[in-house]
């Protein structure tokens with residue numbers, strides 16, 4: 001089968017499309033014939049060598065944490081899925097989604113939204129689950145709260161703006177100036193250009209979601225309510241102020257999100273999408289052969305929302 005592979009880390013030109021061995025489903029694994037996979041910020045960091053310790057020793061490896069496709073086979077312990085069903089999944093740390101076939105444990109799989117082409121569904125898992133778990137999980141967002149989404153035109157950011165609005169929050173989206181109309185179109189009540197964000201101007205938010213992540217806690221703290229939360233896509237605190245604020249029981253808190261590959265949460269996203277309450281922020285698709293161009297586009301200045309790589313035309 002064909003798969004994109006990295007034999008070394010570096011610019012998009014290190015990506016190659018090659019013939020590799022087929023995966024085989026064992027135990028509770030579902031074999032998925034992949035129609036599409038998406039390019040997440042995590043793929044860009046992985047390819048560039050920025051996830052050093054996670055990727056160490058795994059070369060050559062296939063990027064891609066999201067897949068949408070059809071069940072092609074099941075391990076003997078699979079009870080929840082049958083061959084032919086349309087599914088999507090968030091793969092674990094090994095990735096492997098930019099390939100014609102992949103296996104995933106059934107707990108990481110859900111039925112794909114019935115109302116969406118699989119190309120669109122592939123844009124959902126990592127970004128959608130991270131936004132959901134950051135807001136409703138660690139961020140404990142409640143209706144009526146004020147939320148600021150930093151990096152609002154990125155994959156996680158676009159889902160977070162839409163979900164926070166859906167959950168009844170007042171949403172401020174921060175992105176580069178050229179993308180502010182896009183962020184408004186996602187549902188943000190207010191938008192601010194990244195370079196013009198003033199966190200010490202007296203305005204306060206209950207939850208700040210730092211998606212790039214690029215906001216120091218010492219800066220965000222000034223703009224948080226006394227019970228406010230800075231939720232970062234950095235899974236653990238790295239600075240003393242963040243560590244203290246992650247332990248403290250009083251005052252603004254720091255907390256990191258570590259995305260869980262939970263099929264049940266994906267099923268919730270499917271329901272919201274099929275009910276017409278959540279739109280998928282898909283920007284462009286590229287065939288697998290053009291995965292280098294997909295990465296170049298995804299890390300360029302124009303991208304808005306998600307970039308998807310297709311294995312099968314629809």
Ligand SMILES: NC(=O)c1ccc[n+]([C@@H]2O[C@H](COP(=O)([O-])OP(=O)(O)OC[C@H]3O[C@@H](n4cnc5c(N)ncnc54)[C@H](OP(=O)(O)O)[C@@H]3O)[C@@H](O)[C@H]2O)c1
Pocket residue numbers: 040041042045126127130150151152153154155156157174175176179194211212213214232233234235257258259298301305
């Ligand atoms: N902890 C976890 O479990 C977990 C899970 C998923 C992802 N992540 C991490 O989350 C990050 C974002 O992922 P993603 O898929 O949303 O990436 P993405 O689609 O590439 O979006 C990142 C966004 O951040 C903005 N940005 C980048 N650098 C910035 C800076 N210095 N200041 C302000 N804005 C900046 C960019 O906006 P502009 O174009 O407007 O500049 C871009 O829209 C990645 O680092 C990823 O590894 C962590």
